[in-house]
Amino acid sequence: MEPRQQELYSSVLTPEAVDWGLLDKESLKEADEDMVSEVDLNNTYTEEEREEMENELTKLEEEITTLKQVLASKEKRHLELKQKLGITALSELRHNFNKSWNDMQTSTVYKKTSETLSTAGQRTSAAFSNLGTAISRKFGDMSMFGLQALYPRRYVCLFCTAFNEHACHEELA
Numbered sequence: 001m002e003p004r005q006q007e008l009y010s011s012v013l014t015p016e017a018v019d020w021g022l023l024d025k026e027s028l029k030e031a032d033e034d035m036v037s038e039v040d041l042n043n044t045y046t047e048e049e050r051e052e053m054e055n056e057l058t059k060l061e062e063e064i065t066t067l068k069q070v071l072a073s074k075e076k077r078h079l080e081l082k083q084k085l086g087i088t089a090l091s092e093l094r095h096n097f098n099k100s101w102n103d104m105q106t107s108t109v110y111k112k113t114s115e116t117l118s119t120a121g122q123r124t125s126a127a128f129s130n131l132g133t134a135i136s137r138k139f140g141d142m143s144m145f146g147l148q149a150l151y152p153r154r155y156v157c158l159f160c161t162a163f164n165e166h167a168c169h170e171e172l173a
Helices: 003-010 015-019 030-037 047-086 091-106 108-141 144-150 151-160 169-170
Strands: none
Touching: none
């Protein structure tokens, strides 16, 4: 046994296991290795069965080769026809994309999602419209006299001119 192997074995194996006779101190001999390699696990078939299986395997390999040749021929013809028809990879990609897009739009999931988002958009629009109306109404309820009490007259007039309020000057006068 090589020193490195012996070092590995000695670091893993305990002396007790060797003393009890559970493990041999020596590695397999060449004769033992030859005996192990001669064991044939496929020995359960007769010679006739083995020949039959080998013949079938040969036939299958020939069929596979033939099918590969036929497929290669058909792929070549396929490309020739596409070239003659002017079908390019880009046009094929575009066609596939359009088909997928149409399929998606006609699906029930897309339709339900679209309807839900449309309803949500309408409700959100209505909510913002109501909010804007409420804010406008609150500003309309504020009187210029209430602003005059909070701010001097010149600031109120600036406010009026900024919003084109001519009635302000009349009320203040």
